[in-house]
Amino acid sequence: MKRGAKLEVELFRDLGFVRKKCKHCGSYFWSLNPDAEYCGGQPCVDYTFISAPPCVLSEANRTLIREKFLKFMERNGHTIVKRYPIVARWRDDVYLVGASIYDFQPWVTNGIIPPPANPLTISQPCIRLTDIDNVGRSGRHLTEFEMMAHHAFNYPKKGMLIYWMDRTVELAFRFFVEELKVPKEKIFFKEDWWSGGGNAGECFEVHIDGLEVATLVFMHYVERNGKFEEMENQIVDTGYGLERIVWLCKGTPTVYDAVFQSFIEKLRSTLGIEPLDLELAKKIYAVAGRYDAKELGAMRYYSILAKALGMNENELLNTIGPWENIYILADHSRALIFMLGDGVVPSNMGAGYLARLLIRRAYRSLLRLQADLSLTDVVSLELSEVIREFPEYRELSDTILDMIEEEEKRYKKTLRKGRNLVLRRIQRLKKLGKEAKLAIDDLIEFYDSHGLDPHFVKEIAEKYSVKVEIPEDFYARLAERHQSTKPKEKKSKVELSEDLISNVPPTILLYYENPKLFTFKAKVLKLIKGKYLILDKTAFYPEGGGQPADTGVIETEDGTKVRVIDVQKVGNVVVHVLDREVKIPEGSLVVGRVDAERRLALMRSHTATHILLGAARRVLGPHVWQAGASKGVERSHLDITHYKGVSRDELNKIELLANKVIRENRHVRVQMLPREVAESKYGFVLYQGGIVPGREIRVVEIENWDVQACGGTHCESTGEIGLIKLIKADRIQDGVIRLEFTVGEYAIKYVQYEEELLRKAAELLRSPVDKVCDAISKLREREKSIRSELEHIKKRYFEIISNNFLSTAVKINEYYVIVRSTDLKRDDAIMLAETIATKEQSAIVVLLGKESENVAYVIVRLGERATKKLSAVSMARSIVKLIRGGAGGDRRFAQGGGPLRLSLEELVKRTAEVVRTCIEM
Incomplete structure (x- = not known):
């Protein structure tokens, strides 16, 4: 079909639909009404369904409409497919699912794997934040919504044609007419063009009484180098807005009133807000759909809306302001439940950033309502509703609310600090x-x-x-x-141009066939620059998936031995990096010897990483996902997503659980599976280590414990690991915890090292090992007592010498001025100045000392009477100009410092002059 061609289908011909051009937007549309002048959608027409719904389902809700749609499609030859998680773990280009077609991109849409059913139907929860600023304001925008869909995947070259435009439009028309009883003449099909995710095609927008309720896309183009080319497959990509259809059936003023009725009523009554006048609300939101507040700007939007309604602008704002915030809370609460429930951890990156953005925006709405409620309280109102539809969130409810509570605490702290940050920028x-x-x-x-x-x-x-x-x-x-x-x-460490290896066949990977094969014979295919060796097969594992490359030795036919110091994979070719340049003839045979001890240690570390991840998910919760890993010989680390610190008790539980799995000697199974088979069997938990390419994926399964798509080498059973010792847990970035650990004999050595430290500590304390903590507690109590005594002695000492300082003070006007250098540390100098100024309320005390060999400190303390006319901080800032330093404080006390550019004696002399000038100004 030529782009821009007339989109006519069998249904239009059979029922007598007429093609018209909209007088407002200029788009072509199809309608049974020959007199129709407008396309039937916003902003060309108003919402006429508000208060006069075209459906007979006034009791409609999400569950009812979802069920009607899926069953209708099932009766019409479609297989119902379970919804996918809202976090797109199977993709490496987006974080969240924004449409039902995301579930099948890129693997199905690119023809790499078959669809889970064909044709299929699904109701997919989605998150879109492109219109977040309109949420609550427009009456129709949502960040979380369900896209009901039916998809058909056609492969014309294979002779597999499921259905295309005729059947798609027929199914849409019949659903609205037969299932929802919408009068035929109210249904408009508007011609349009759709593109997204690198694909494109013609589409129909389906409008009823001004509301767009579905989009029917016929995807058969792919974008390459800025141009659209025909795809080998043709995909029917439809999207029916579940919430919009519920709204259409109920005829409420806003979509929020239709789908969040229970939440809104609970929150409204809790806050003591009067219900919005229904007739006024109908008028407001019937007109509001014409305008886009984001494009117009808030004030202009409200001004235009008020004028259209014949209202005063302030009156309009006062009427709908609280409700906009209630609507925001309703929408954002549901979106957060799906995001956090499907594994997003709030952070400053990726999907976590988007979750945090919603949390903070919701919290601001709560503040505007001046509600005596926490955001956790608000989200819990919606959580009970979501659990009715999606019971899988029941076991996650505590974790979801705990994450919200933690984020709310953090945001409150942020706001407390925020004022000073803004003021500093303004200054x-x-x-x-x-x-x-x-x-x-x-x-x-x-x-x-x-x-x-x-x-x-x-x-x-x-x-x-x-x-x-x-x-x-x-x-x-x-x-x-x-x-x-x-x-x-993924940049290879081996700097070889593709043309140098383009004619080399893929390397046979012996390390997969037998991970414990450490000696092998192979044929030399190519030696590049004397040190990059390519063999026809290899047992050397190349660096990848957080596992370091193997090392070892290559021995040639003439007995020459050369060390392999690195191994990298370039495409499907394994390149061995040698420690020096050598001459090895192409076609000759070599013997490879892998460093067996090193490989076995790395295998133990890699399998241990999988075990620890399984343990962490069981102890901390299913929101835990792998965020990175590095497997080493002596030490390794696993990065996991988690919303707060890991306690010592939790670490102990993870360690005990992991070692229990080792003692149980569970089988570690490695198999190659078609991607769709692996996903169907194990779910998207497969992609803990990230997305892996290819039609088939290598799956590593630890019996009844953990399963991941993984390219690393592993033990045959967990018992081979011996021991896992967790060393520590650090928060390396917002929402990510690093678990550092060691395994096998290195774990035993680490335990021995810690025991030796404990033994030495016991010797120093002259205590039995099991009494070390008691001995340290006593030592700390003694230290505390000594410090207290020392402070008391210092105070007495400063009392005595303060009299000496005061007796040598210089009287300038009514002030007793003391400008002296001292050998005291800064804190002690502050205490001395404090003592002097407390004794003499007209004192001006300036003490100068050395912070280090080349850095000076300045202490200024004024007595109570002196502060009435003078300022310590102003005086300190004048003094530090002598050394180009800085100072801060208040009228009573200030301190500063800077590089010691002159002798301390000279600095004292000049400081005295500065102080006199400050007094006499």
């Missing part, structure tokens, strides 16, 4: 003499680096006459920066 702007305005980049930095909401920044900045303009799509911009990911390019 910097004013010092530079720049226009007093914070730019969009400043707002993004405040949010990304410090978590400060732009409205919070604006509230502070405008008190100091600093302009702040918040873009209407601020949150959408943030989400766009973080909602997709670029696949990491």
